[in-house]
Amino acid sequence: MHKYRSHTCEQLRKENVGETVKISGWVNSVRDHGGIIFIDLRDHYGLTQVVIHPESDFYQGVDSWRVETVICFEGEVVPRVAEAVNPRMSTGEIELVASKMEILGKAKVIPFQVAKDDKAPEHMRLQHRFLDLRKEKLHNNIMLRSKVISAIRAFLTAEGFNEFQTPILAASSPEGARDYLVPSRVHPGKFYALPQAPQQFKQLLMVAGFDRYFQIAPCFRDEDARADRSPGEFYQLDMEMSFVTQEDVFDVLERLLLDIFKTYGNKVVEEDFVRIPYKESMFKYGSDKPDLRIPLEMVEVSDVFDGCGFSAFAGVVKKGGVVRGLKVDGVSEKPRRFFDNMIKEAQGVGAKGLAYIIWKEDGEVKSPIAKFLTEEEIAELAKRTGVQPGGAVFFMADKEKMVHSIGDHIIRTLGEELELIDKNVFKFCWVVDFSMYELDEETGKVEFSHNPFSMPQGGMDDLLNKDPLDILAFQYDIICNGIELSSGAIRNHDPEIMYKAFEIAGYGPEVVEDKFGGMLNAFKHGAPPHGGIAPGVDRMLMLLADVPNIREVIAFPFNQQAQDLMMNAPNEVALKQLEELHIQVVLPQKDEEEEA
DSSP states (O other), rough: SSOOOOSOOOTTTTTGGGOEEEEEEEEEEEEEEETEEEEEEEEESSSEEEEETTTTGGGGGGOOTTTTOOEEEEEEEEEOGGGGGGGSSSSTTEEEEEEEEEEEEEEOOOOSSSSSOOOOHHHHHHHHHHHTTSHHHHHHHHHHHHHHHHHHHHHHHHHEEOOOOOOOSBOOOOOOOEEEEEEEESTOOEEEEEEEEEEHHHHHHHTOOEEEEEEEEEEEEEOOOOBBSHHHHHHEEEEEESSSSHHHHHHHHHHHHHEEEEEEHHHEEEOOEEEEEHHHHHHHSSSSOTTTTTOOOEEEEHHHHTOOOOOOHHOOOOOOOEEEEEETOTTTOOOOOHHHHHHHHHTTTTTTOOOEEEEEEOOOEOOOTGGGHHHHHHHHHHHHTTTTTTEEEEEEEEOOHHHHHHHHHHHHHHHHHHSSSSSEEOEEEEOOOOSSSETTTTTEEEESOOOOOOOOOHHHHHHSSSGGGBBBBSSEEEEETTEEEEEEEBBOOHHHHHHHHHHEEEEEEHHHHHHHHHHHHHHHTTTTEEEEEEEEEHHHHHHHHTTOGGGGGSHHHOOOOOOBBTTTSOOOOOHHHHHHOOOOOOOOOOOHHHHO
């Protein structure tokens, strides 16, 4: 028999009754039933109940065992009595009567429970992540991650994609988030950067003729944490394809996501990937990451308030601002505090206020602003918004960008508050037709709106003949349940179009050549049309595992301050190491209050 186990803790069944077997694992729980000890032994695969009788020669030592001690048991598989059968366990019809025991790894007193959730604080969980990962839910999340990544690889390989690895030590880029810098020992004063994404390398692979590439790519950005963003490093499914249109990219990713989410998700997957132009998405939902599970949309009502008796809104319109209405059904009988809370929510994201009108079931109109409006104006607002008796309309007035921000927040808040969100469905959408350029509000100059390396939809003709603010790019985002999984684009592979695109944004050819010379040089030697996308693996898993925090699907995450509490990173290094790198550390001065 094997030294440690003949079976895992999940394998034994009724057909094994009478066999002498050996299993090893962690003590999940210990129960004393009138002198007979019952232990649930746990390994990677599952649980088996072990029975220790008082006549066992190791019985006296049981009192000193702690949960999470690693033990090997040998014994006979016996059937459980009928009343002791546990249908919730795959091994619940049998138990192992132990005849031999060997302690393989002693455990100290553990800082928090593993067998049950004792709501340990996150810093403690991260400090002892090796224990945290033993918990069933988190263990399953990490196994889900492995299965999903394997499935992605299998799907894309079958689609003709090739997996390549791109450099981890790269050049620093002035664009995007802050880089993590790596000093060079052999080139004093110079630095590598950990890649924020393999963007340029994957495009160069297309120029090199590899046609279809993918990689489960590590990416590094020195930015603050969010619930859906891990500070430090994250992983994305990096994809690029040659000789493709936007539709080709959509086709592959839609089929991949449907395959993954249907197989590994526990919700209904809507197969219709709605396509929403960027401007429409901002107009209706106040966001380019709309959660289509929430059946609320803003409508334009600026003209109704233009010149009306409600001077606060009329003044906004006169100064070039906008007013949008948001219809909400079935809230006319809500208490006053419901509407007051919505006002506070709006003010919390920078609004000066939030107006509303209620249409009661009996036709009565109630509102703090009704006295400033004519009957005709109120009737037009009802017609424009489609509100019915029993409903209400919230009104937001400000500069358009602020209205977007307010509207997005109020829509999401109402979705949760009124339980409008179907929690048992995955709804995808593409946000498309992003503007190539926008106006800088402070300088009034034209600048790139999003990705400067996207191909303008009309190519050189649009750049030469259209108002820059009317030019759209072949750029797209894929959204699921209000979470952005990825941005992507058909790339600008034509040097002349690239020069012109940057010229419109105020950059001369010398700037383009200085910052992006490597890519330009490649494009001048025959570049195919190409495009791609890079969905975030961590975000996909957060949705599939149905957890609110991305750290619950990463084996060894940083905390919100970008620290690894278990391995004590980042930490100080020896002076000799700094000298080899020709680096001197100058710490920021602490002010007197901090020192006190």
